Structures are given as structure tokens and as C-alpha cells.
Amino acid sequence: MPPRKRPRARKPSPDGALERCVNVDEVEALAKKRLRPAYYDYYAGGAGDECTLARNRGGFGHYALLHRVLVNVERVDTATQVLGTQVSMPILVAPTAYHRLADDEGETATARGTGAAGTLMVASTLATRTLEEIAGAATGPLWFQLYVYRDRGITERLIARAEAAGYRALVVTVDTPRLGRRERDVRNRFTLRRGLTVANLAAEGAGLARWEQYGSMAGYASALLDPSLTWDTIAWIRERTRLPIVLKGIARADDAARAVEHGAAGVWVSNHGGRQLDGCEASVLALPAVVAGSAAGPRYSWTEASAAARTSSRRSLWVPVPSWSAALCCGAWPREESAASATCWRCSGRSSPSLFRSPAAPISGPWIQG
Numbered sequence: 001m002p003p004r005k006r007p008r009a010r011k012p013s014p015d016g017a018l019e020r021c022v023n024v025d026e027v028e029a030l031a032k033k034r035l036r037p038a039y040y041d042y043y044a045g046g047a048g049d050e051c052t053l054a055r056n057r058g059g060f061g062h063y064a065l066l067h068r069v070l071v072n073v074e075r076v077d078t079a080t081q082v083l084g085t086q087v088s089m090p091i092l093v094a095p096t097a098y099h100r101l102a103d104d105e106g107e108t109a110t111a112r113g114t115g116a117a118g119t120l121m122v123a124s125t126l127a128t129r130t131l132e133e134i135a136g137a138a139t140g141p142l143w144f145q146l147y148v149y150r151d152r153g154i155t156e157r158l159i160a161r162a163e164a165a166g167y168r169a170l171v172v173t174v175d176t177p178r179l180g181r182r183e184r185d186v187r188n189r190f191t192l193r194r195g196l197t198v199a200n201l202a203a204e205g206a207g208l209a210r211w212e213q214y215g216s217m218a219g220y221a222s223a224l225l226d227p228s229l230t231w232d233t234i235a236w237i238r239e240r241t242r243l244p245i246v247l248k249g250i251a252r253a254d255d256a257a258r259a260v261e262h263g264a265a266g267v268w269v270s271n272h273g274g275r276q277l278d279g280c281e282a283s284v285l286a287l288p289a290v291v292a293g294s295a296a297g298p299r300y301s302w303t304e305a306s307a308a309a310r311t312s313s314r315r316s317l318w319v320p321v322p323s324w325s326a327a328l329c330c331g332a333w334p335r336e337e338s339a340a341s342a343t344c345w346r347c348s349g350r351s352s353p354s355l356f357r358s359p360a361a362p363i364s365g366p367w368i369q370g
């Protein structure tokens, strides 16, 4: 594995506008002002009527905190481990395509920023930098997000390259047998600007790294990505890598249980940020049932922050399955060492439910285990 570089100091934005933002909504507003409208729409939009997109955000409003007082918080340590990798906080950078639409440096800058924050980045198959370039720039750990191509040779080579470049896990996205119909992109005739490609595929021939001949991103995806994926495909991938496999796009307990049976090390509860099947349950609301359904299996299930990393998003971003209740105890972050018991690593108390769904959504399942 290549040696990790020291994080570089953060480059200030030229007019300081980024530094003046006090929350993620303001960063998003700034992006809207600065990006070409079609690129902003690509980043911000969802599929269909964007019901799932709205639900993802609204989902966090179903939870409220019951704060415990008189707990010594002089020293707060959010560090923990995920699949054996140390991270500074239980927040990971999800795989997203085409960073160079926003900034010419693209994913290599994201990798440096993620390393500086002490957490890990999941690099997308559809990155505008190669996975090797990203690994070369990274100052922290990396996972690789895999889309399975119809051409299994391409898929095998992507897996082998990720392993060789020091990526520590494979995140197989399973919610994209076809690309969601993203109406904003259709309306904008969204396309990559000249010079940008699906960089990881350039080694397979220029035609595979560009969409032009397919008309659109959806055309590219339907021509090249494999819509016939089944659980057998997960077995096929397992035979080709020694990396732990995380399945991304799980929403149901029975699928989580099958993921465990098929050797997944983690389950990423996701609806792809509302960009795939519209009308899905909010990821954060789907999480409890998935956790309950996979308790015997992978150590981790986690979900997503719905773009807005407001305080709410921190509550349920990532919940190691067996220490679910520890996460609810005194507000401590879950710790790997507490994973085997329901005892909180920080206050050593038996957990009590300090997090609940609002009365509109009655408590059920693992939420009330104590």
C-alpha cells in the first residue's frame, strides 16, 4: 500500500465566501450561484418527482433527541473504526461521480480534503480522475465504489486496480440496474463538458470513457452497466477480491439478511440520494428495520446524511449493528470495542432509549430495546 502523505493546509477560497458559510445549506446556495445551472441540477436533483429526495431530508425531522445532562464532556472523542479502519468521526464521504464539473482538480482535491478531516473517501467508478490518481493524492484511507459493467472483464480489471492501488473495501452499488430518470438532466440535456471523461474507463478504450455515442448518462449506463445483477453476482465478485464488500443501496431487512448470507461485511442503507427509484422510504427511516434484520451479520449498517449535515444527520449516520443501543445511551458515538454488548463504552450504563421517533411516527423495533 502506498505511504500516506501528510494532509496539506486547506487552500482558502479566493473571495473567502466559502469560509463565511456557517452551514451546509449556505455552501449549497453558494454552489448554486457559482455552478453552471445544468451542473448544479445534476448534483442537486433526484429522480422522477423528487419525492424520495424530499423524504430523505424530511426523514431526519422524525427524530428528536432526549438529551442526558451532567455527563462530563470536557474531552469529546468522535473517533471510531469502520471495517477496521480508524476514522476521526462516524461520517464517511459517499461516492459521487464527476467532481471535475465543480472544480478542475476534482476527486483528487476531495481525497485530500477527506484525509485532512481524518475520515475516508469512497471513490466512484464514474470519477473524473482515475482511481490511481485519487490514491496518489489521498492523505487518508479510501474505498472503491464499483458499478458492475456488462463486460465482466472490465469489472474484474476495476476490482484488481482498486486492490493494487490500496483501496481497503469495495462498495458495490446495487440500486442502479438502470439509471433513474432524472428529469432535470433530461431537460438540461446534461452532458460532461469537453475534456471530461469517466477516467477509470479510459484504459478500456476512449469510447467507454465518453458518453457522446450513447447520447446521455442514462444511455451510457443502460448500454454498459449490467442490469442483470443478482445475488450470484455478489458471489462472483467475492471470488475475485480479498477486500471486504459493502452493498450500497439496501433498503429492506430481508435484503440485508441476504447480504449477510452472501458475505457482505457492511450494508449501506441508501436510496442513492433519491436519484434512482422515486417514491422510496427515506434512508434514515429505513435504517432501523435493516439493522434489526441484519443483527446476526455484518458489523455495520449505516445510512446517509441527506446532503444537509445539520445536527440531525449526525445521529444516525452510522450505527454498528450490535452496539445500536450503545449509540443511543449517553450520546456517545459507537465504538468498535462496544460492538459486542449493549453496554455503552463511555458511561458504562445499560442503554436507555434517548432517541425516539416523534409521536407522529410511533416507536417500534430496535428503538426501544434497552
Ligand SMILES: Cc1cc2nc3c(=O)[nH]c(=O)nc-3n(C[C@H](O)[C@H](O)[C@H](O)COP(=O)(O)O)c2cc1C
Pocket (backbone or CB within 6 Å): 042, 043, 044, 056, 094, 095, 096, 097, 124, 125, 126, 145, 173, 248, 270, 271, 272, 273, 274, 275, 304, 305, 306, 307, 308
Ligand atoms: C451528484 C451525485 C453523484 C452520485 N454518484 C454516485 C456514484 O457514482 N455511485 C454511487 O454509488 N452513488 C452515487 N451517488 C449517491 C451517493 O453516494 C449517496 O448515496 C447519496 O448522495 C446520499 O444521499 P444524500 O445526498 O441525500 O445524503 C451520487 C450522489 C450525488 C448527489
